Amino acid sequence: MADGFLKKDDLNRLRASVAAKGGRFVAPVTVARQTVFKETAPSDEVALGYILARNSYKEFLFPQTEAIAEFSIHRQGVELRGKDADARDTVIFGARPCEAASLASLRAVFTWGFIDESYTKREDKTVVITVACTSGDDACFCTTVGLSPESAAGSDVMFHETDADGWLVYAVTEKGRAFIEAHADAWSAAAPEDAVARTLFMPPVIAGVDIKKIGERLKKKDHYDEPLWAELTRKCIGCGACTYVCPTCHCFDITDEGAAFEGERRKNWDSCQYDSFTLHASGHNPRDAQWKRWRNRFMCKFNFYPEKFGSKGCVGCGRCVRVCPVRLDITEVMEEMSKRP
């Protein structure tokens, strides 16, 4: 039984209702011929017929660039002033089940040992509205990593598209239920009779992939330096596109910017695919070839995340596959790894 029904025409009412309570409304909009998650202005038209936004919405919880402190240097010494994260009530509309599942993984990293409040405070104030997928493309592979177009993990509210020009609304978490109640004016409590959920797009499971076997294989140290890695990933050019669109990649760097005597300390996204990522001050680089960097990303997804946090490193959204300039398809590597003893 649905908890409500939202007519597509009433989406703007929901946006207005969120804005009236001081929240920001993040939704897919079309920018430069792409569907992109963006904090919407009232004039922005929300895109509806998309497969997946180009970017992951992680950037609204873990901004690509963020000042964490300000500094000034005086004759008497250095003055450092910390900056708190500006955590606002945020609604993410139009997430897909794959990327919603990534939130548990991000939270695991940002609360591991040290609580990174700039993440947790933002996530606590975020409501994720996921729209179950009715379309997909050949890069989608959620079903291969154990998810599906209706997985609810990570979502607070789930929408299902119908032929009645609107969505069936389901509360998934308590936060989601509270959100539905807080914006009760935007939707009708009962769905029209002809509102039947549309058939979902189910990407075919890639038969040759065995996630469990990949995990087992990556645990064995003698596979770490095998030539297979270089053979499979030699074409990687070492850009960071895959990591920046990935909903579970989370690495960052701290850098100081500004003039000689004052400036900001910023936290910027970084990528394990860059050769400077592990470059030591001595000049030594433990990952001195691109295949070693690529191996790291693969290990992170299928070994570090599952082993350390028991969470998914890869959610099968396929963004890295779509964006790669040399079409280094992670599922092809997964398939090869499943085949090998």
Added chain:
Amino acid sequence: MEEQLRNKAKELLETGCVKVVIGYGWNRTKTRTAPVFITRPEDADRLVWNPLCVNNLSVYLTRKFKDIQALGKPAIVAKGCDIRNIVVLITEAQVRREDVVIIGMTCGGVVYRQELWKGELKPEIMPTKCANCGVRNPRVADFVIGERSSFTPPEAPTGMVFDKIKAIDAMTPAERWNFWIGEFSRCIKCYACRQVCPLCYCERCITEKNMPQWIETSAHPRGNLSWNLTRAMHLVGRCTFCGECERACPVNIPLNLMNQKMIQVVDEAFAFKSGYDEKTHPPMIVFSPDDKEGFIK
């Protein structure tokens, strides 16, 4: 053509003339091509040739790819436009002509982006460079595969990039500034433009020089502007308009516009087009008493 290409690759590997053939192969579903590195003659049949072969593979000849260099002497499958980049690498002392075997492919054009391919190569899915291509018959190659193309490029270059440059040239400086700030605002600093570029071969990019941080790594307007402008300036007189940076850009920044504009400026100032002659040095790395000094006012 594919058959001839495979036979040539096989022969080069069997005779030991080269240790690796850098070419194109299918992905699993045969919907996209991607770079492949063939080291065994029996694998030469993996090579393919079709209008989806958009990548400029000459990037793999640069010193960024030490592990590929370690494989031994390469042969490279290259379109005429890709060869222009190899020529620049030669003039900049990055590659010696005798150290690479160039398998030149005569070319009828490629798709702008592979996802546009619907089984037929139409002008509207081709990049601007293809409509104005003067190197469909590869010039500097050890072997040429394919029938000679009779295509002659139009006298006045045509296509979207040229039209847009005209429109941008007609803008006021303030409008132009706003246009580019808007475009750069999307930059996510993934550096795909740099990594895919055969001419961005610095082992230590200026963005990686962090004592002090010359180019801000932050993806804020100032950091994005300094990155994109610095990269554009480093390509002046060198860029061949291969279009890889724009193709690789995940956020659709029209880098081709900047690069083509630079090409026009260099051509006006020095009557020079990069990548045609491996004996001539690019204008930015030589001083000639004949250089125009009209910019000094």
